[in-house]
Amino acid sequence: xxxxxxxxxxxxxxxxxxxxxxxxxxxxxxxxxxxxxAPSSPSPAAAASGAGYWHTEGRRILDAQNQPxxxxxxxxxxxxxxxxxxxxxxxxxxxxxxxxxxxxxxxTIRLPYSDDIFKGTQPxxxxxxxxxxxxxxGLNSLQVMDKIVGYAGSxxxxxxxxxxxxxxxxxxxxxYTSAVPEATWIADLKALAxxxxxxxxxxxxxxxxxxxxxxCWGCGDTSTDWRLAAERAGNAVLSVNPSLxxxxxxxxTVNGQSTWxxxxxxxxxxxxxxxxxxxxxxxxxxxxxxxxxxQPWFSDPSFPANMPAVWDKYWGYIFKxxxxxVWLGEFGTTLQSTIDQKWLAALVDYLxxxxxxxxxxxxxxxxxxxPNSGDTGGILKDDWQTVDTVKDGYLAAIKAPGFTxxxxxxxxxxxxxxxxxxxxxxxxxxxxxxxxxxTDDTGVTGYDVYRGAAKAGEATGTSFTDTGLTAGTxxxxxxxxxxxxxxTSAASASVTATTAGxxxxxxxxxxxxxxxxxxxxxFNADITVTNTGSSTTKSWQVTWEWPGGQTISSxxxxxxxxxxxxxxxxxxxxxxxxxxxxxxxxxxGATPGGAGTPVLxxxxx
Numbered sequence: 377x378x379x380x381x382x383x384x385x386x387x388x389x390x391x392x393x394x395x396x397x398x399x400x401x402x403x404x405x406x407x408x409x410x411x412x413x414a415p416s417s418p419s420p421a422a423a424a425s426g427a428g429y430w431h432t433e434g435r436r437i438l439d440a441q442n443q444p445x446x447x448x449x450x451x452x453x454x455x456x457x458x459x460x461x462x463x464x465x466x467x468x469x470x471x472x473x474x475x476x477x478x479x480x481x482x483x484t485i486r487l488p489y490s491d492d493i494f495k496g497t498q499p500x501x502x503x504x505x506x507x508x509x510x511x512x513x514g515l516n517s518l519q520v521m522d523k524i525v526g527y528a529g530s531x532x533x534x535x536x537x538x539x540x541x542x543x544x545x546x547x548x549x550x551x552y553t554s555a556v557p558e559a560t561w562i563a564d565l566k567a568l569a570x571x572x573x574x575x576x577x578x579x580x581x582x583x584x585x586x587x588x589x590x591x592c593w594g595c596g597d598t599s600t601d602w603r604l605a606a607e608r609a610g611n612a613v614l615s616v617n618p619s620l621x622x623x624x625x626x627x628x629t630v631n632g633q634s635t636w637x638x639x640x641x642x643x644x645x646x647x648x649x650x651x652x653x654x655x656x657x658x659x660x661x662x663x664x665x666x667x668x669x670x671q672p673w674f675s676d677p678s679f680p681a682n683m684p685a686v687w688d689k690y691w692g693y694i695f696k697x698x699x700x701x702v703w704l705g706e707f708g709t710t711l712q713s714t715i716d717q718k719w720l721a722a723l724v725d726y727l728x729x730x731x732x733x734x735x736x737x738x739x740x741x742x743x744x745x746x747p748n749s750g751d752t753g754g755i756l757k758d759d760w761q762t763v764d765t766v767k768d769g770y771l772a773a774i775k776a777p778g779f780t781x782x783x784x785x786x787x788x789x790x791x792x793x794x795x796x797x798x799x800x801x802x803x804x805x806x807x808x809x810x811x812x813x814x815t816d817d818t819g820v821t822g823y824d825v826y827r828g829a830a831k832a833g834e835a836t837g838t839s840f841t842d843t844g845l846t847a848g849t850x851x852x853x854x855x856x857x858x859x860x861x862x863x864t865s866a867a868s869a870s871v872t873a874t875t876a877g878x879x880x881x882x883x884x885x886x887x888x889x890x891x892x893x894x895x896x897x898x899f900n901a902d903i904t905v906t907n908t909g910s911s912t913t914k915s916w917q918v919t920w921e922w923p924g925g926q927t928i929s930s931x932x933x934x935x936x937x938x939x940x941x942x943x944x945x946x947x948x949x950x951x952x953x954x955x956x957x958x959x960x961x962x963x964x965g966a967t968p969g970g971a972g973t974p975v976l977x978x979x980x981x
Contacts, residue, residue: 450484450742470524478532484741488585490543493521550602551584551591558608588627607649614652640661641659659703683719794814814857823835823858849952852946885916887904903964905947909956913980917981
């Protein structure tokens with residue numbers, strides 16, 4: 377749905393929108409404190425969830441071993457635009473991006489596309505500098521999609537393919553246009569079902585994104601009745617691969633009452649979707665805040681207490697009445713207004729799991745991973761690396777355990793982690809590394825070298841020289857091995873290389889600590905590093921000891937290690953240099969919440 381200004385189409389929900397929002401008392405929203413998350417030591421059965429193809433039972437989704445599973449993920453758009461590929465690969469390696477999704481606790485990717493990619497389109501907007509995305513060179517869009525799906529599956533993430541648009545130009549109200557008739561839509565859906573048959577990383581297909589007026593539900597007109605079209609398309613997909621889940625979105629208007637595009641599933645009560653294979657149907661809704669458009673309920677005097685009844689009416693009842701699973705395929709906001717903050721806090725509370733293990737609850741994918749969504753922004757900030765910790769923090773209470781069933785179909789065994797990583801030489805601008813070869817059941821095809829959290833490059837052998845470095849600066853390295861199926865090993869032990877030269881020096885630095893959000897089971901914090909010396913630093917290091925039993929789960933704009941209660945954070949490549957008197961910062965997420973403020977030590981180089 378929401379895209380950069382050059383792509384997005386603003387909503388036309390004029391009929392039912394109020395002229396203005398009623399004034400609301402200023403209110404600061406924090407992440408809800410009563411998080412209901414999986415216990416720290418799940419049962420062996422829960423830890424092995426996600427294997428094989430999935431099916432439904434009432435309102436639950438079950439894996440091939442009949443264990444309940446829950447999708448809690450992100451939308452990563454781009455294949456549906458004129459780039460014909462997921463966005464952000466102009467600055468990062470696709471595997472690094474997917475690794476970060478998993479590290480943050482997301483277990484599913486909704487991957488939008490348009491029917492243009494079936495025409496042999498060549499993706500644009502991919503960098504191959506310094507070995508990034510090297511295995512994507514020369515591939516068409518569908519082949520790049522194969523790579524993304526393959527890697528996501530190899531590390532335990534699931535993918536839902538979303539037919540977002542008929543072509544890359546714009547969203548369509550109906551599932552067909554004059555240029556892309558229904559027959560093409562169905563043929564392309566079947567082609568995808570066949571392409572990923574046997575690959576259980578792809579758990580299903582979202583048939584069409586956001587049907588809206590004049591699309592109807594149950595009206596009987598085959599040219600506009602989305603429910604009937606979804607049956608035709610869903611059954612066509614199941615005729616090719618009967619194991620896939622079929623995701624069916626709502627419409628805009630049912631019985632004269634309107635909501636978001638694709639968000640109205642009120643018609644299901646009287647006219648459910650009928651598929652040829654039982655236990656394959658998942659209903660999907662979309663819901664947004666005022667950064668997308670105004671809606672009457674935002675100006676209701678009881679807002680946000682009125683929102684659960686609104687959600688119940690349009691889609692929540694399907695889950696609560698045990699009719700079928702419900703997946704909130706898109707929801708998002710810029711979080712710039714107090715209303716939007718209240719809305720997201722209320723929605724998170726509504727989506728909260730109904731039991732301790734989180735298996736009995738709504739499924740969801742947040743819009744979006746991308747920062748370049750014009751109406752909402754994303755989990756990542758504009759540098760495509762830094763996490764928006766406020767948005768991510770809101771979602772922490774409803775994230776779900778990861779899936780360990782793998783991608784299915786073919787090799788899913790990762791190589792062994794490289795050992796013996798060592799620095800073999802440095803200059804003022806380079807560091808040379810070597811390591812011992814990894815082993816794999818089908819053979820190692822290459823190695824990915826990481827400088828801190830960023831990928832520095834790739835190697836086919838067991839050595840690598842990183843160039844373009846800053847003199848007199850410390851760099852931390854790790855290496856991962858990968859095989860032909862895209863399986864990636866755990867990281868090697870890290871080593872530190874310091875380039876030659878003085879690098880300018882500094883007499884010291886100071887670090888200050890601030891918690892940005894705390895939801896009980898976890899928290900986010902920001903640390904500001906200030907150069908207290910008289911010349912520019914080349915590097916810095918901040919250390920502290922937790923007063924309690926906290927554990928870092930992720931860190932941005934710095935690399936870190938934790939031994940017991942002691943945490944050591946080192947600058948990232950881009951922020952080691954701090955001018956005299958200037959400051960930089962980094963942040964992290966940790967568990968559990970309620971941590972006292974630690975005493976920080978800062979050392980500049």
